[in-house]
Amino acid sequence: MSAMAPMAASERGTASGAGRHSNDAYDRIAAYWNEHIHDLSVATQPAGSRGFFEELDAYRFDKLRYLPKLVDFGAFGGQSLLEVGCGVGIDLARFAGGGARVTGIDLAATSIELARTNLSQRGLTGELSVMNGEQMSFADSQFDMVYAHGALQYTADAARMAAEIHRVLKPGGTAIMMVYNRRSWLRFMSKTMGVGLEHEDSPFLRLFTRREFRSVLAPFRNVRIVPERFPVATKLHRGVKAVLYNGVFVGVFNLLPRPLVRWSGWHLMAFATK
Ligand SMILES: C[S@@+](CC[C@H](N)C(=O)[O-])C[C@H]1O[C@@H](n2cnc3c(N)ncnc32)[C@H](O)[C@@H]1O
Structure with a gap:
């Protein structure tokens, strides 16, 4: 979470039809993410250095402890795997390390350049392109x-991106997608403590209920949605709010039985078949 200015209402993501947005919308997405690379603020090493990618990987998998439990990065050996919105390629490198033949796309050229460096520094190969996932x-x-x-939550038209993901997937293939949960503990905390959501100032940000996410995933069959991402101590914030959050909220929340609070997970992870 970080404190940021709220978006104009007209720019918040809403259900929208294909082609509703002009090219300018995608230029603005690219411009924003070229400047605000995901998790960049936690890095202390120079961007593009080996230490930089190691730091981002360690930070991500400490914050998202659920991810390697739900996604077996080594299970796609020899398979063709596409990541849409790959950022600097932290997860992509894990898939490539597990033997997948990886392709990564992102609208932000800076991220694609860093993803290329990330793979090559690890002695991995992959196809990387600046491309619109819609x-x-x-x-x-x-x-x-x-x-x-x-x-999906940061693009102009999530349904259009989901339809494209479905189109390029082989019949019988699996898509794994994550969006943010509108009915989450994190949204509640963000409102209660007056701390904005991460990347809340991006040109588009859409939060989803489970039903809305399912509706965007209508082209798929066997859609399974798992709410995940429960409180872990923040390293991004300082001061009284952060002390209260880290010292009290995180501990108390994690005492609650997980089945009771699962619905409120911040990340809605979808596993869907074509
Ligand atoms: C929050 S970052 C996530 C990056 C990475 N997947 C991760 O988890 O660290 C969102 C990414 O989605 C990309 N993105 C947003 N809309 C896109 C679109 N229409 N096509 C391709 N990439 C897009 C952004 O450029 C940005 O890199």
Whole structure:
């Protein structure tokens, strides 16, 4: 969480039809994410250095402890895997390290350049391109698996991106996607403590109920949604609010039986089949 200015109401994501947004919308998304690379603020090492990527990986997998439990990064050996909105390629490198033939796309050229460096520094290979996930240049049914963690909520038209993910996935293939839960403990805390959501100032940010997420995923079959991402101590914030949050809220919340609070997980992880 970080304190940021609220968006104009007209720019908050809403249900929208394909093609509703002009090219300018995608230029603004690219411009924003070129400047605000995800998790960049936690890095102390120079961007693009080996230490930089190691720091981002360690930070991400400490914050998202659930991720390697739900996603087996080593299970796609030999398969073609596309990540939409790959950022600097932290997860993509894990898939590539597990033997997947990876392709990563993102609207932000800076991220794609860093993702390229990330893979090559680890001795891994992959195809990386600046491309709009709502209008991909890939053939139908090209990939065994498509992954989009934290991308659908930041694009102009989530339904259009989901339809594209479905189009490029092979029949029988799996897509794994994550969006933010509108009915989450984190949203509640953000409002109660007056601390804005991360990247709340991005050109588009849409929060979803489970039902809304399912409706965006209508082209898929066997959609399973798992709410995850429960409180862990923040390293991004300082001061009294952070002390209270880290010292009291995180501990008390995690004493609650998980089945009782699962509905409030901040990340709605979807596993869907074409
Ligand atoms: C919160 S970051 C997530 C990055 C990475 N997946 C991660 O989890 O660290 C959101 C990413 O989605 C990308 N993005 C947003 N809209 C996109 C679109 N229409 N096509 C491709 N990438 C997009 C942004 O450029 C940004 O890199």
